[in-house]
Amino acid sequence: MPKMTMVEALNLALHQEMEKDDRVIVLGEDVAVDGGVYRVTEGLLEEFGEERVIDTPLAEASIIGASIGMAVYGLRPVCEVQFSGFSYFGMHQIESHAARMRWRSRGGYHVPMVLRTPYGAGIRALEHHSESREAYYAHTPGLKMVIPSGPRNARALLVSAIRDPDPVVFYEAKAVYRAFREEVPEEEETFPIGKAQVVREGDNLTIITYGAMLQPSLEAADTLDEEDGVQAEVIDLLSISPLDHETFVNSVNKTGRVVIVNEAPRSFGPAAEITARLVEKSFWYLEAPVQRVTGYDVIVPLFAYEDVYLPDAKRIVRAAREALSA
Amino acid sequence: MPRSMIELPYQIEYLSILDEEGKLDKELEPDLSEDLLLEMHRAMLLSRRLDERMLNLQRQGRIGTFAPVKGQEASQIGSAAALDESDWLVQSYRDQAAAVYRGQSIESFLLVYGGFFQGNQLPEGVHNLPVAVPVGTQTLHAAGLAYAIKYRGDESAVMVYFGDGATSEGDFHEAMNFAGVFQTPVVFVCQNNQYAISIPREHQTRSKTLAQKALAYGLPGMQVDGNDILAVYVAAQEAVERARSGEGATMIECLTYRLSLHTTADDPTRYRSEEEVEQWEKRDPIPRFQNYLQEKDLLTDQKIGDLEEEIEEQIQQAVDRAEEQMKELEAEALSMFDHIYAEMPPYLEEQRQALEEVLAEKEGA
Numbered sequence: 001m002p003k004m005t006m007v008e009a010l011n012l013a014l015h016q017e018m019e020k021d022d023r024v025i026v027l028g029e030d031v032a033v034d035g036g037v038y039r040v041t042e043g044l045l046e047e048f049g050e051e052r053v054i055d056t057p058l059a060e061a062s063i064i065g066a067s068i069g070m071a072v073y074g075l076r077p078v079c080e081v082q083f084s085g086f087s088y089f090g091m092h093q094i095e096s097h098a099a100r101m102r103w104r105s106r107g108g109y110h111v112p113m114v115l116r117t118p119y120g121a122g123i124r125a126l127e128h129h130s131e132s133r134e135a136y137y138a139h140t141p142g143l144k145m146v147i148p149s150g151p152r153n154a155r156a157l158l159v160s161a162i163r164d165p166d167p168v169v170f171y172e173a174k175a176v177y178r179a180f181r182e183e184v185p186e187e188e189e190t191f192p193i194g195k196a197q198v199v200r201e202g203d204n205l206t207i208i209t210y211g212a213m214l215q216p217s218l219e220a221a222d223t224l225d226e227e228d229g230v231q232a233e234v235i236d237l238l239s240i241s242p243l244d245h246e247t248f249v250n251s252v253n254k255t256g257r258v259v260i261v262n263e264a265p266r267s268f269g270p271a272a273e274i275t276a277r278l279v280e281k282s283f284w285y286l287e288a289p290v291q292r293v294t295g296y297d298v299i300v301p302l303f304a305y306e307d308v309y310l311p312d313a314k315r316i317v318r319a320a321r322e323a324l325s326a
Numbered sequence: 327m328p329r330s331m332i333e334l335p336y337q338i339e340y341l342s343i344l345d346e347e348g349k350l351d352k353e354l355e356p357d358l359s360e361d362l363l364l365e366m367h368r369a370m371l372l373s374r375r376l377d378e379r380m381l382n383l384q385r386q387g388r389i390g391t392f393a394p395v396k397g398q399e400a401s402q403i404g405s406a407a408a409l410d411e412s413d414w415l416v417q418s419y420r421d422q423a424a425a426v427y428r429g430q431s432i433e434s435f436l437l438v439y440g441g442f443f444q445g446n447q448l449p450e451g452v453h454n455l456p457v458a459v460p461v462g463t464q465t466l467h468a469a470g471l472a473y474a475i476k477y478r479g480d481e482s483a484v485m486v487y488f489g490d491g492a493t494s495e496g497d498f499h500e501a502m503n504f505a506g507v508f509q510t511p512v513v514f515v516c517q518n519n520q521y522a523i524s525i526p527r528e529h530q531t532r533s534k535t536l537a538q539k540a541l542a543y544g545l546p547g548m549q550v551d552g553n554d555i556l557a558v559y560v561a562a563q564e565a566v567e568r569a570r571s572g573e574g575a576t577m578i579e580c581l582t583y584r585l586s587l588h589t590t591a592d593d594p595t596r597y598r599s600e601e602e603v604e605q606w607e608k609r610d611p612i613p614r615f616q617n618y619l620q621e622k623d624l625l626t627d628q629k630i631g632d633l634e635e636e637i638e639e640q641i642q643q644a645v646d647r648a649e650e651q652m653k654e655l656e657a658e659a660l661s662m663f664d665h666i667y668a669e670m671p672p673y674l675e676e677q678r679q680a681l682e683e684v685l686a687e688k689e690g691a
């Protein structure tokens with residue numbers, strides 16, 4: 001199996017789906033000639049031509065709104081918003097229409113589009129290029145919200161997202177794009193949207209996370225193993241909405257202790273919803289208060305302090321020890 | 327009559343005073359003071375050298391991503407020079423030439439691009455808004471500022487910068503419409519540098535000019551040679567006057583070219599040819615203006631040499647100061663909690679304390 005970065009794996013998914021299905025169209029700013037500012041759409045123009053790989057005018061509302069129209073007509077648009085910080089320019093289209101078309105038309109129309117967009121801090125970028133605002137989308141009924149954590153699941157999830165009958169917001173962690181390589185099979189692979197994955201088994205503590213925070217969570221689990229003799233179970237959510245609480249509830253019912261890690265701001269973020277579900281479903285199994293390790297409720301600082309802002313293995317270990325000592 | 331023609335004034339004025347061969351249209355030549363001419367020249371040169379220095383710093387990892395101005399100095403300095411201190415400048419992310427000309431410090435930009443938000447603090451009395459990165463959004467702020475100026479009965483103008491790409495965003499159109507409906511004192515300055523990252527101007531819109539978009543909103547629009555600082559100045563001066571005298575908004579399209587990278591993360595060889603860049607290098611606004619000043623006996627080779635040295639020294643000092651400040655500020659991570667609200671709510675105070683503990687632990691380790 002070839003070893004790929006997440007950028008290459010996403011590119012593979014797009015190539016294969018476009019080859020297989022002429023309904024799949026890619027559109028966005030700088031996605032064609034330039035191959036996308038992160039090169040995720042590299043080579044697509046050459047292979048599929050400018051009718052299917054569209055360099056749009058600089059307007060996110062056009063990209064997202066036109067994708068809705070294309071999807072209603074039966075195409076499968078995969079649109080790119082260059083940075084998630086600019087996806088709000090199409091928020092009215094996403095909230096008012098993409099998420100509601102199925103409901104409003106009483107099932108008559110649906111919007112099988114994917115909105116791909118890079119998110120998150122850790123790459124020394126400018127303002128607006130480091131946010132993790134998945135809660136906006138996860139909070140919107142009618143939308144699905146997917147955040148892969150590595151090359152292999154990114155590829156599989158993107159294929160599933162393209163084939164999904166509902167609109168999917170697909171967040172790609174910039175910090176993971178080229179951070180490591182993983183074996184990705186040539187042959188088709190999908191992964192069900194709305195399913196989490198146990199990526200490390202353990203009996204003493206559960207760490208629930210996703211996206212770019214998976215790596216520091218795994219690192220923390222190793223430290224806990226080495227220094228504390230604690231076995232942490234690590235759960236990679238992969239989908240934020242629908243949220244697969246069954247997987248993490250099962251785990252927490254076994255371990256009784258839990259740390260939830262997300263890069264997003266603390267208040268009203270995914271960790272808050274996960275906590276609520278645990279309180280609803282695992283209350284009598286909890287042996288310690290739920291620990292959250294999150295971004296702070298501040299504007300993501302410019303890059304000089306982004307490492308301080310971002311949750312890291314140290315903060316996760318600290319929270320785990322807190323949970324274990326209760 | 328069921329079908330008739332509605333007459334529309336459908337012409338866009340184009341203005342060039344000092345062309346790329348250095349030919350001057352004497353009749354159009356503005357009567358500018360020696361001081362102003364030299365000040366504008368110095369500001370352009372400073373911007374060019376600062377660009378070069380920042381590119382170096384970026385390549386050495388001493389600052390992060392930024393957007394070079396190179397090639398657009400005349401568009402920015404020529405237009406900003408038409409403003410008074412009491413006027414407002416609403417800038418985007420490629421406008422440091424004008425911002426510095428208007429009184430922001432070089433080190434403040436180095437701080438921001440070095441990753442420190444502290445650099446965004448504006449000096450007292452400078453009526454600039456901080457850099458707006460989301461394309462086109464700032465145009466609406468200009469429309470609102472101008473409405474407030476009119477409401478207060480003040481006689482100031484607001485100038486707002488944006489690129490050719492920005493004219494595709496809804497915000498731009500809404501801002502022009504707002505300014506038109508309420509006849510507010512805005513000067514919309516489009517720096518048409520021919521590209522929005524990789525997208526050439528002709529793929530951005532089917533319109534022949536960008537200036538003509540003003541017509542749809544009932545505003546005058548005009549196009550100028552954006553590499554001719556005299557033409558930019560004259561057009562901007564007229565628009566600012568119109569704004570101040572209550573005649574409302576204007577759009578100016580400056581035809582220019584981004585001679586350098588979109589940002590330091592960009593590779594322009596993927597989407598444009600060397601030859602094209604070379605063609606535009608011949609129209610570089612700086613030598614053109616420099617020759618004009620030499621012909622007027624306002625500059626000599628000797629004076630230019632001295633000025634270059636002085637600018638190098640000025641930039642060096644700013645870099646030194648900025649790097650010193652960055653070192654000091656490294657320990658100030660807790661300042662990320664500042665300026666989120668006028669008053670810090672208790673839950674945020676708690677988070678701040680939690681971070682303080684984490685940092686203290688790291689110190690101890």
Ligand SMILES: Cc1ncc(C[n+]2csc(CCOP(=O)(O)OP(=O)(O)O)c2C)c(N)n1
Nearest residue numbers: 086420459460461489490491492521522523
């Ligand atoms: C709303 C928004 N979308 C996308 C981006 C990413 N981006 C930054 S600059 C740019 C191109 C802007 O082109 P133009 O308006 O012509 O100005 P220029 O950069 O050429 O000065 C893009 C797409 C952004 N900053 N804001």
